[in-house]
Amino acid sequence: MKLSEIAEILGCRLIGDGSVEIKGIGEIESAQPGEITFLTNPRYRKFLKKTKASAVIIDKPAEELTLPQIICKEPYVAFAKLLSILYPEKLPPPSISERAVIEEGASVGDRCYIGANVYIGKGTKIGNGAVVFPGVFIGNECEIGDNSVIFPNVTIYDRSKIGKFVRIHAGAVIGSDGFGYAFSKEEMKIYKVPQVGRVVIEDFVEIGANTTIDRGTIGETVIGEGSKIDNLVQVGHNVKIGKYCFIVSQVGISGSTRIGNYVTLAGKVGVAGHIEITDNVTVAAKSGITKSIKEPGTYAGFPARPYKEWKKIQALIDRLPELYQKVREILKKHGR
Amino acid sequence: MKLSEIAEILGCRLIGDGSVEIKGIGEIESAQPGEITFLTNPRYRKFLKKTKASAVIIDKPAEELTLPQIICKEPYVAFAKLLSILYPEKLPPPSISERAVIEEGASVGDRCYIGANVYIGKGTKIGNGAVVFPGVFIGNECEIGDNSVIFPNVTIYDRSKIGKFVRIHAGAVIGSDGFGYAFSKEEMKIYKVPQVGRVVIEDFVEIGANTTIDRGTIGETVIGEGSKIDNLVQVGHNVKIGKYCFIVSQVGISGSTRIGNYVTLAGKVGVAGHIEITDNVTVAAKSGITKSIKEPGTYAGFPARPYKEWKKIQALIDRLPELYQKVREILKKHGR
């Protein structure tokens, strides 16, 4: 593809020779001639002069450069678009393996790929264009929406409802029992609380590898439209996650918590049960959220507090040696 | 089922019309007419007046209510019992799939369900009434006790011993190699320490989705009777967990640590290796246990300490800005 064509598709201004042939995309440090690269993170600016790439996508013209530049206000978005054009995903073509088990009353839509060793339970409906990789287990009375992709060795328990254009990565478990036990002091006995609800995953959700989402005790665990969940995340029973949230790797969300729309939980965040997080909240990595968050904004720490407060307290903790020193001096003056 | 029947089964007092027909159980905010609901967590008391449910299970009579009430000292226990009556678990009926591989010398008890694509290794014994879902791998010379349920895509390594009425959720791994390497400074070489022990899981244990339990290096990793382990928990080699423990999601327990009976480790707790935690210990979420805990009680923090101490220190950390302010004032008085 010619550079001028790329600029046109992206709707971006081109500086330099548009006739350059582009064969692929490379990282700024390792791109080869014939590849286009991009600059989004200022940390990598130092590589800009040395890159062997034949062109660069960048937000503002870099005058020091001789190589052609495509100027995009949002270079990372342009990069994402270009990747999807140059490297369209190769999913297996439609076919239903003879080694798949499809129980009675289950239905599979048009143009589906159902791989070897897949199990589809009774009464389950698989939408058109769905891709179900080998080793996937889908229980009874589930729904998988059109064009969703279920990667290998995923387990989906009974009655789960998965929307359209959902992607669930390998090893994820959808609909496992919530962690519910009732301890009777009267009888000194533990009763398991049966988990009889289900999981609902709305359209355009992506779920990471080996993530676990428990079904509702009664009622539903819900992952809202367009939300993205990373690998090894735990979502407890009856949690409701709103729309367009980002839940980063190793986050844990305890049961019955409600998370609004446009919420980002960074890596390893823990969230207590039975609380609410409002819309437009971002929580820094490794934080622990113990109470409801009612105001939009950025939070950090354990217990989580507004980011600025946390920054201040962190700085003071760093200065503790100095504080102790001062107090010692004062005490000395007092003759102690 | 009539409300009066439910009250009778639960052995609880009924206030109001016992002839009401109950078709299901609903959450207090979303229950529909014909459903019974329950109140256990005071946070939800605000929904009590507005609920559309036809009856409520509650610990003390709520005089403001007109809807019928079942008065149970332990409403959550009553809820658990009622759920198991109204929604008995639907496990697949006994059958052995032609697509299961059962190696020579393996035996399967009566009334078992062995799903498609299950692999059962040489010399392994599956007890009566066991349920083994599709995609499960069970290695050689294992034992699975009567009435245990192994959910899809679980892996059980060789020589594991699983008791009766055990439930192991999807994707869990039992008996993987412990993380053991011996570094020789003499030879500047890493030697893998062969992991030749096994895992023993006693009766009535439940293990969450994608949890991993390493086998002993030599000797055993043991999960004691009735203990419950949530999703994505790591249990290291040679760990011994006692009876009736609750290990919440994303906890990690390092090798050779011994945990007593009736211990609760809340979400994301980390436990160092080669230590001991006595009986009746509860540890708050996100804590890190670095030393043995010899006294029963509640602990928190990193390093973990008695809960009250931790609370105090947390409060003082919150007040650090104020403390700095005071010290600054004192210094000013001293003319600095």
Place this chain on the structure above:
Amino acid sequence: MKLSEIAEILGCRLIGDGSVEIKGIGEIESAQPGEITFLTNPRYRKFLKKTKASAVIIDKPAEELTLPQIICKEPYVAFAKLLSILYPEKLPPPSISERAVIEEGASVGDRCYIGANVYIGKGTKIGNGAVVFPGVFIGNECEIGDNSVIFPNVTIYDRSKIGKFVRIHAGAVIGSDGFGYAFSKEEMKIYKVPQVGRVVIEDFVEIGANTTIDRGTIGETVIGEGSKIDNLVQVGHNVKIGKYCFIVSQVGISGSTRIGNYVTLAGKVGVAGHIEITDNVTVAAKSGITKSIKEPGTYAGFPARPYKEWKKIQALIDRLPELYQKVREILKKHGR
């Protein structure tokens, strides 16, 4: 095996009766007559006098003992070597299951075990002597090196390259999509960043159960030669881990971070994205690394800092109640 033979194989000095017959290895607390035990961790020294073992491997002669001793400078290394002699790993003998699916253009080397319900994609090459357990999915155009062992229910995405003598434990996921999305403020829309790179795992690497390693967005995610990764670890896209690293359970490493050689990250450590950690760094459990680490050494805390600094600040935090008390006294003296 006679004790004298063991001493000879290990190249260690024997004290006591070399004619004792050794049938196995036992832990110091639970070893039985006929077994040899070992002492590496001083915590267990108290068991030395009481052990029923018939011999002990120890670093220095223990004069109080009557049982025979093998004196090795590095007893844990000796223990590892002895285990591998006495308990050689029993892998399944070569054979290719009729229930494995091997797509066209895939090749399987000599002396391989390919278990039931394995899926091997188009163009994938499996080296000589490789062991692929039941339920494993290997995508298209992958390479698995000679003598590598892939345990059950592992998923390996397309184009992954796995070296020789690699071990990947059950449920691990290699090559899942990185967590990459580009949010366009202009269009108020989330674009998925296609993940078109791959994972490269070099020779002698071991990867734990249910660990997830995302493939590069473009370019590669690399696990360097001889590095060992424990269970439930997350490795983000484009991460490069050097040679002979130890990454302990539940660690999370964010995208594009570079880790040097001989780095140890203890349990639950979190590492930010786009940073660098130099060679010979050790980071204590539960730490959070937010910035590049340029000097070898030991680090701890969140944010991570040199271990000694962290120790000091931890100690001062413990003494906060005392500090407040002192400041209160001073203020009293000042009449407030």
